[in-house]
Amino acid sequence: MLPAVALLAYAPPRALLRGTSVVSPRSAVACCTASTVSFDEALAGVLSDAASKGSMEAALDPWLDRLDETFLPTLASKIEVAPDAELPLLNELMAALQQRSQTGFERARDQLQALLGAGEINRMDAQLAGMVKRNEVDAGLFYVILRNMQDAQDAGDDGGVRLLAHLHTRLQEELEKKTEPALALLHKLTRTDGASIRQNILRHNLVQQTSTLLPDGSTLPLTTPAPAMVEPMSFAQAVEAALDKVLSLPIERAAIESTAEEIREVAKEARMVVAEAYPAETLDAFTDALTPAFARALPQRRPEPTPNSEPRLMEEDDS
Numbered sequence: 001m002l003p004a005v006a007l008l009a010y011a012p013p014r015a016l017l018r019g020t021s022v023v024s025p026r027s028a029v030a031c032c033t034a035s036t037v038s039f040d041e042a043l044a045g046v047l048s049d050a051a052s053k054g055s056m057e058a059a060l061d062p063w064l065d066r067l068d069e070t071f072l073p074t075l076a077s078k079i080e081v082a083p084d085a086e087l088p089l090l091n092e093l094m095a096a097l098q099q100r101s102q103t104g105f106e107r108a109r110d111q112l113q114a115l116l117g118a119g120e121i122n123r124m125d126a127q128l129a130g131m132v133k134r135n136e137v138d139a140g141l142f143y144v145i146l147r148n149m150q151d152a153q154d155a156g157d158d159g160g161v162r163l164l165a166h167l168h169t170r171l172q173e174e175l176e177k178k179t180e181p182a183l184a185l186l187h188k189l190t191r192t193d194g195a196s197i198r199q200n201i202l203r204h205n206l207v208q209q210t211s212t213l214l215p216d217g218s219t220l221p222l223t224t225p226a227p228a229m230v231e232p233m234s235f236a237q238a239v240e241a242a243l244d245k246v247l248s249l250p251i252e253r254a255a256i257e258s259t260a261e262e263i264r265e266v267a268k269e270a271r272m273v274v275a276e277a278y279p280a281e282t283l284d285a286f287t288d289a290l291t292p293a294f295a296r297a298l299p300q301r302r303p304e305p306t307p308n309s310e311p312r313l314m315e316e317d318d319s
Contacts, residue, residue, distance in 0.1 A: 037066050039074045039248070047089055056089075056096045064100070070248050072097060101140075108140030112148065115167060125170055132174040141171065181205075182230045182238035189266045202270050205230045207277040232274045232282055236289040239267050243297045260297035267294070 037045075042063060049059035075097070079090050111131060118124035131137050145168050152160035172191060176184040185205050189198050208225040246259050267290055274286050 039071055042067055042071060046093060056092050060096055060100070104138055104140040105144065108144040111141055112144050128167065128170055129174050132178065137171065145171070182234040185230050185235060186238045186242060186266065190262060195269065198266065198269055199273065202273045206232060206235065206270065206273050232278060232286045233289065235270060236286050239263060239290055240293040243293045247297055257298060264294055264298065
């Protein structure tokens with residue numbers, strides 16, 4: 001039987017729309033996808049559709065899947081400085097999104113309650129996997145799990161904390177299965193403790209496979225190496241996209257730089273694997289692709305450039 005957990009239902013307070021709780025830099029790694037658009041493009045599109053359709057509610061529906069986790073807090077910030085003439089439409093949009101958020105968090109509360117009522121852990125995992133496959137899960141479930149986990153910690157409920165932490169991990173794993181491989185790899189690496197474990201994951205994904213593992217634990221050499229599951233340049237693009245998403249979050253600069261440092265550590269470990277397994281041209285392309293991104297994210301690390309060259313942050317020592 002699963003341990004009892006005191007399930008708490010949380011409505012999304014306005015503070016969350018300002019990026020203080022739900023929106024975190026780490027979530028950018030998990031959530032940045034090619035289907036989202038920039039804030040300015042999304043805002044212009046929604047307002048244009050609202051004008052043509054005569055309804056903010058009707059305009060929102062086609063856009064919801066393209067709005068990322070930064071849209072609400074960025075909209076809240078824009079409202080604070082917007083001219084009076086723009087406020088009616090912006091406030092109408094905010095009200096519509098708040099209502100959608102409230103409905104989403106209520107659904108997430110019900111989903112968590114259903115999962116915790118599964119009776120045993122394998123059944124709970126199967127139910128969660130089904131929710132993800134049916135596209136029934138969004139950021140609201142992450143939020144409800146994390147808030148209930150925090151309350152379990154405050155109450156000294158170790159069993160509840162372990163169960164909710166398990167759910168949180170399994171939710172990330174199931175979502176990774178549906179994510180573009182390079183981004184899924186980056187997400188997995190950022191939540192994996194231990195450099196040696198990350199190195200094994202990187203070698204498994206970034207390097208061509210020259211053998212296959214047999215059921216008895218032995219290996220069988222392959223006549224033709226299998227292509228890497230993730231090409232180095234695809235991984236570099238995923239890192240750059242994640243960094244750009246982190247930089248767009250309306251949160252404190254210290255939190256952004258802390259997460260950028262974590263991503264940088266993963267990228268440096270990936271560079272070591274690329275250096276071992278690929279020719280110098282690939283290594284240089286990998287490094288050059290990421291140097292500008294990390295220079296933007298971590299300007300305090302930018303070394304003095306040499307003539308006609310970009311600073312190579314990927315090769316910089318930590319000392």
